[in-house]
Amino acid sequence: MSNRxxxxxxxxxxxxxxxxxxxMYPYQYPFTRDDPERAAYEKGMFWFYDxxxxxxxxxxxxxxxxxxxxxxxxxxxxxIFSIPPVYGVDHRIINGYVYITPxxxxxxxxxxxxxxxxxxxxxxxxxxxxxxxxxxxxKIKATISGIENVKVDPLPELEDMSxxxxxxxxxxxxxxxxxxxxxxxxxxxxxxxxFEFLNLGYAAYVTFMDYCQxxxxxxxxxxxxxxxxxxxxxxxxxxxxxxxxxxxxxxLDMANVVCAHDSFAPAQAAMSTTNSGRKWLDAxxxxxxxxxxxxxxxxxxxxxxxxxxxxxxxxxxxxMYVEQLIAGQSIERPTEQVAKERDRITAExxxxxxxxxxxxxxxxxxxxxRTVFPYVENHxxxxxxxxxxxxxxxxREVGAIMKxxxxxxxxxxxxxxxxxxxxxxxxxxxxAWATGVKPRGxxxxxxxxxWRKGVMDKFRQWKPPPALGVPPDVIQEPFTVVLWGITNDxxxxxxxxxxxxxxxxxxQFTGFAASPGTVEGKARVCRLASEIRDLQxxxxxxxxxxxxxxxPAFSKIKACVTDVGGIMCxxxxxCREYGMPAVVGTGHATSILKTGQLIRVNGTTGEITVxx
Amino acid sequence: MPNxxxxxxxxxxxxxxxxxxxxxxxxxxxxxINAGVRVPPGFAVTTQGFxxxxxxxxxxxxxxxxxxxxxxPETQAIETxxxxxxxxxxxxxxxxxxxxxxxxxxxxxxMHCNVPAVPVAVRSSATAEDLPGASFAGQQxxxxxxxxxxxxxxxxxxxxxxxxxxxxxxxxxxxxxxxxDVDLCVGVQKMANSATAGVMFTLNPANGDRSSIxxxxxxxxxxxxxxxxxxxxxxxxxKISLEVxxxxxxxxxxxxxxDRESHSSRxxxxxxxxxxxxxxxxxxxxxxxxxGKAIERHYGRPMDIEWAVDGDMPTGGNVFILQAxxxxxxxxxxxxxxxxxxxxxEHILATVMTGKKVS
Numbered sequence: 001m002s003n004r005x006x007x008x009x010x011x012x013x014x015x016x017x018x019x020x021x022x023x024m025y026p027y028q029y030p031f032t033r034d035d036p037e038r039a040a041y042e043k044g045m046f047w048f049y050d051x052x053x054x055x056x057x058x059x060x061x062x063x064x065x066x067x068x069x070x071x072x073x074x075x076x077x078x079x080i081f082s083i084p085p086v087y088g089v090d091h092r093i094i095n096g097y098v099y100i101t102p103x104x105x106x107x108x109x110x111x112x113x114x115x116x117x118x119x120x121x122x123x124x125x126x127x128x129x130x131x132x133x134x135x136x137x138x139k140i141k142a143t144i145s146g147i148e149n150v151k152v153d154p155l156p157e158l159e160d161m162s163x164x165x166x167x168x169x170x171x172x173x174x175x176x177x178x179x180x181x182x183x184x185x186x187x188x189x190x191x192x193x194x195f196e197f198l199n200l201g202y203a204a205y206v207t208f209m210d211y212c213q214x215x216x217x218x219x220x221x222x223x224x225x226x227x228x229x230x231x232x233x234x235x236x237x238x239x240x241x242x243x244x245x246x247x248x249x250x251x252l253d254m255a256n257v258v259c260a261h262d263s264f265a266p267a268q269a270a271m272s273t274t275n276s277g278r279k280w281l282d283a284x285x286x287x288x289x290x291x292x293x294x295x296x297x298x299x300x301x302x303x304x305x306x307x308x309x310x311x312x313x314x315x316x317x318x319x320m321y322v323e324q325l326i327a328g329q330s331i332e333r334p335t336e337q338v339a340k341e342r343d344r345i346t347a348e349x350x351x352x353x354x355x356x357x358x359x360x361x362x363x364x365x366x367x368x369x370r371t372v373f374p375y376v377e378n379h380x381x382x383x384x385x386x387x388x389x390x391x392x393x394x395x396r397e398v399g400a401i402m403k404x405x406x407x408x409x410x411x412x413x414x415x416x417x418x419x420x421x422x423x424x425x426x427x428x429x430x431x432a433w434a435t436g437v438k439p440r441g442x443x444x445x446x447x448x449x450x451w452r453k454g455v456m457d458k459f460r461q462w463k464p465p466p467a468l469g470v471p472p473d474v475i476q477e478p479f480t481v482v483l484w485g486i487t488n489d490x491x492x493x494x495x496x497x498x499x500x501x502x503x504x505x506x507x508q509f510t511g512f513a514a515s516p517g518t519v520e521g522k523a524r525v526c527r528l529a530s531e532i533r534d535l536q537x538x539x540x541x542x543x544x545x546x547x548x549x550x551x552p553a554f555s556k557i558k559a560c561v562t563d564v565g566g567i568m569c570x571x572x573x574x575c576r577e578y579g580m581p582a583v584v585g586t587g588h589a590t591s592i593l594k595t596g597q598l599i600r601v602n603g604t605t606g607e608i609t610v611x612x
Numbered sequence: 613m614p615n616x617x618x619x620x621x622x623x624x625x626x627x628x629x630x631x632x633x634x635x636x637x638x639x640x641x642x643x644x645i646n647a648g649v650r651v652p653p654g655f656a657v658t659t660q661g662f663x664x665x666x667x668x669x670x671x672x673x674x675x676x677x678x679x680x681x682x683x684x685p686e687t688q689a690i691e692t693x694x695x696x697x698x699x700x701x702x703x704x705x706x707x708x709x710x711x712x713x714x715x716x717x718x719x720x721x722x723m724h725c726n727v728p729a730v731p732v733a734v735r736s737s738a739t740a741e742d743l744p745g746a747s748f749a750g751q752q753x754x755x756x757x758x759x760x761x762x763x764x765x766x767x768x769x770x771x772x773x774x775x776x777x778x779x780x781x782x783x784x785x786x787x788x789x790x791x792x793d794v795d796l797c798v799g800v801q802k803m804a805n806s807a808t809a810g811v812m813f814t815l816n817p818a819n820g821d822r823s824s825i826x827x828x829x830x831x832x833x834x835x836x837x838x839x840x841x842x843x844x845x846x847x848x849x850x851k852i853s854l855e856v857x858x859x860x861x862x863x864x865x866x867x868x869x870x871d872r873e874s875h876s877s878r879x880x881x882x883x884x885x886x887x888x889x890x891x892x893x894x895x896x897x898x899x900x901x902x903x904g905k906a907i908e909r910h911y912g913r914p915m916d917i918e919w920a921v922d923g924d925m926p927t928g929g930n931v932f933i934l935q936a937x938x939x940x941x942x943x944x945x946x947x948x949x950x951x952x953x954x955x956x957x958e959h960i961l962a963t964v965m966t967g968k969k970v971s
Contacts, residue, residue, distance in 0.1 A: 083964055084961070084964060084965060085964060085965055086964070111965075115961065115965075118961060118964075119957060119958075119961060122957065122960070123957045126956065126957055126960070203960050203963060203964055204956075204960055206963055207956075207959050207960045207962075207963040210963050210966075211959060216821050216822065216823040216824075217816070217819040217820075218816055218819070218821040218823060218824040218848065218850065218857065219821070219823055220850065220853070220857070223850075223852060223853065345852055345853075348823075348851070348852045349823060349852060352822040352851075354822075361954065361959065364955070364956045364959075365956055365959055367956075368956045368960075474966075516853055516855065604850075604853070604855050604857060605858075
């Protein structure tokens with residue numbers, strides 16, 4: 001390992017002009033210097049940059065999800081299911097970027113003790129998976145309807161008469177504080193549910209992967225994932241809705257209207273003048289709830305607006321599909337073909353197993369992996385997309401009130417405050433309103449926010465190292481491997497990219513072989529989902545990471561390359577469904593490659609080659 | 613087969629049931645062809661043909677009476693008798709009918725291969741040779757690079773005669789096989805004029821992975837690969853996706869090709885500009901993999917295979933399997949280490965306990 005060095009967690013140079021940045025984040029997040037015991041612990045751990053969730057520096061408010069999953073994942077590992085050799089995942093932040101590390105249980109006796117609990121507890125979940133997932137759906141839907149129903153009302157000059165005649169005994173000021181608490185509480189609760197099944201799901205998945213690799217040392221990981229592909233999951237539903245709308249537009253003879261407009265509003269105006277047009281608009285309206293609650297990003301950032309927030313996003317995708325339909329191209333996912341290929345691969349490997357015991361284990365583990373798979377995918381739609389999309393807008397409603405009271409200059413400034421600071425500011429705001437005096441906030445926050453914006457700009461120009469500290473020999477946290485793709489090979493590739501003085505000099509690099517096949521084509525680097533509008537048919541998409549919003553891109557491209565992600569990330573799954581090559585978790589593809597470059601993507605070996 | 617007791621028959625018309633007619637070697641060639649495996653084309657002079665030849669003019673009576681009363685310890689007497697018998701057999705005429713059949717098949721083979729007077733290998737294939745514990749048969753005579761009808765007929769007779777080498781006779785005496793019960797067939801097969809050849813394992817010999825196929829290849833005959841005289845090109849192919857997962861193309865400095873004068877293979881230098889060139893086309897790799905899978909399916913176990921790409925034949929139909937035997941190293945090891953059967957949760961526990969190796 002000694003030859004694979006990343007900077008130590010305390011050796012990262014501070015950025016000039018950002019001094020004091022630590023106060024933008026929870027106080028326990030920065031690496032410590034004044035606590036020798038904690039510093040020694042930090043030094044002994046291997047921290048990797050969580051670029052999967054955070055391609056950008058953290059906004060103080062957006063840290064809520066980081067804290068939420070910090071708690072949720074860790075508690076399920078440590079305190080609920082008792083994953084024997086591993087506790088939770090610890091978090092730190094440096095220059096606005098989150099680093100995480102799985103925490104191992106070091107005492108063998110403790111591990112031993114945890115085994116019994118694990119068998120009993122996790123065993124119960126696996127055995128009752130479907131019934132518990134049904135329960136989960138009820139809980140998550142209640143949480144979503146909870147957030148949809150939170151009322152954030154402005155503070156009136158004088159309370160409504162109903163407060164008096166109904167004897168309510170509560171003011172709008174109190175209600176605002178409570179509404180904010182409810183929004184935050186629902187958010188944290190939503191993330192409790194998010195992890196209820198996820199780690200167990202990944203563990204089952206990794207186990208099947210391991211079993212296959214033990215039986216077939218040469219088996220490409222994507223063959224294992226192909227065996228679990230072709231299962232219908234919610235994630236495809238929003239995209240299917242767009243395709244249906246595209247088909248309907250053609251059917252209703254509205255294709256020319258769709259194609260004639262670059263954005264939704266004028267198209268809507270044109271449509272509303274005809275019967276067919278109105279029929280189409282009705283269908284669109286029906287599809288919007290809940291299916292347009294899809295984030296344009298990963299859902300992790302407040303600026304990842306949903307389709308419902310910006311109908312131009314789904315509209316341009318619909319238009320893309322309409323154009324393809326008119327050109328006589330198929331816009332179907334080759335579901336049948338994928339299922340057929342899945343069955344072939346599954347049967348062929350099965351036939352090569354040495355004996356009946358091996359076949360039994362294979363069948364059992366495959367079945368378990370297929371059982372857990374839909375949850376592993378579906379939670380994304382409920383939590384990161386649907387809930388988050390509603391959540392961000394509720395906070396915007398709070399921000400609007402803060403703006404009205406002069407606490408912030410713009411609603412979008414609210415993200416520069418920590419959630420606890422917003423609560424404090426709301427107290428300031430509400431008590432001043434109640435008292436009939438001026439609050440202190442308007443003199444405090446705008447200045448602080450202006451400074452924080454400057455700091456964030458500097459953070460943005462900084463490239464966070466992929467990892468800090470010394471890599472361990474073994475990583476036991478199931479997530480770390482499946483989602484982030486932290487393995488020997490990925491670390492090697494990342495450190496290689498780090499050594500290169502000029503990233504654009506790199507002519508060959510590797511990532512995770514996530515979906516098999518080899519193609520050559522022109523690269524199209526899209527850092528944001530909105531940039532997929534520029535995609536030309538047959539190009540190779542190069543993105544930091546992808547999410548369901550990127551779905552329309554996949555019917556145009558012939559391969560996909562991402563910076564971050566393991567073989568279970570969105571891009572990997574979708575490419576397997578489309579049967580096109582994908583290489584994910586390359587670390588730096590969006591920095592190394594340039595739009596227009598001719599590249600070769602080998603989804604079987606994970607190699608990317610620059611050809612010109 | 614139109615005639616159930618033909619004197620001469622094509623390889624592709626043979627199968628398991630033809631064992632008594634064409635011997636083990638040729639019947640298994642027929643089986644392979646019917647399983648979709650391409651082997652160098654050829655035909656067999658059947659045991660029926662052998663018997664007809666042997667009975668003609670009372671050759672059999674003469675031979676058997678000459679052997680009568682001999683016992684195994686009389687090595688000198690056996691030696692003398694066998695020398696006489698072989699001279700007799702090699703000099704005996706082949707009936708006009710049989711001669712005509714052999715000549716016709718040979719000419720057809722030449723036409724099929726697009727090579728006038730195509731060089732063939734002439735091999736004996738005894739009916740008992742491949743049976744367990746009876747790997748004696750006739751002395752296994754093989755004549756390579758045989759060209760022209762006359763030479764072919766001579767060598768067929770020499771093969772017939774090989775049933776009566778001193779060693780074969782002594783062996784039969786020791787094992788208590790009657791000389792009259794052992795039949796012989798002669799296989800006549802196109803010599804693979806290997807432009808490229810090598811070996812193929814239907815598992816990865818490095819780790820025993822049965823989902824992999826490993827192919828080694830060099831220019832010319834497979835000899836250079838089998839003997840280890842060159843580091844051959846190596847391809848790791850995924851048996852299920854059929855993709856070449858890994859390829860190594862080292863420098864190959866020598867190769868073997870036929871020296872038509874001496875009818876034997878000779879070492880040559882690979883021209884400098886070709887040394888680092890991949891010695892087999894990707895399409896041929898795909899064809900080999902397809903056949904490797906068919907052979908494995910046919911025998912129901914991992915196989916160790918010799919193959920060649922024939923330079924005489926047009927591409928698309930010139931990748932041939934020369935030999936296939938069961939792989940033994942991993943097949944026996946896998947049976948030995950059987951993991952304890954576990955429930956899914958125990959498997960999952962084992963996974964989280966082991967974690968993922970990073971280094």
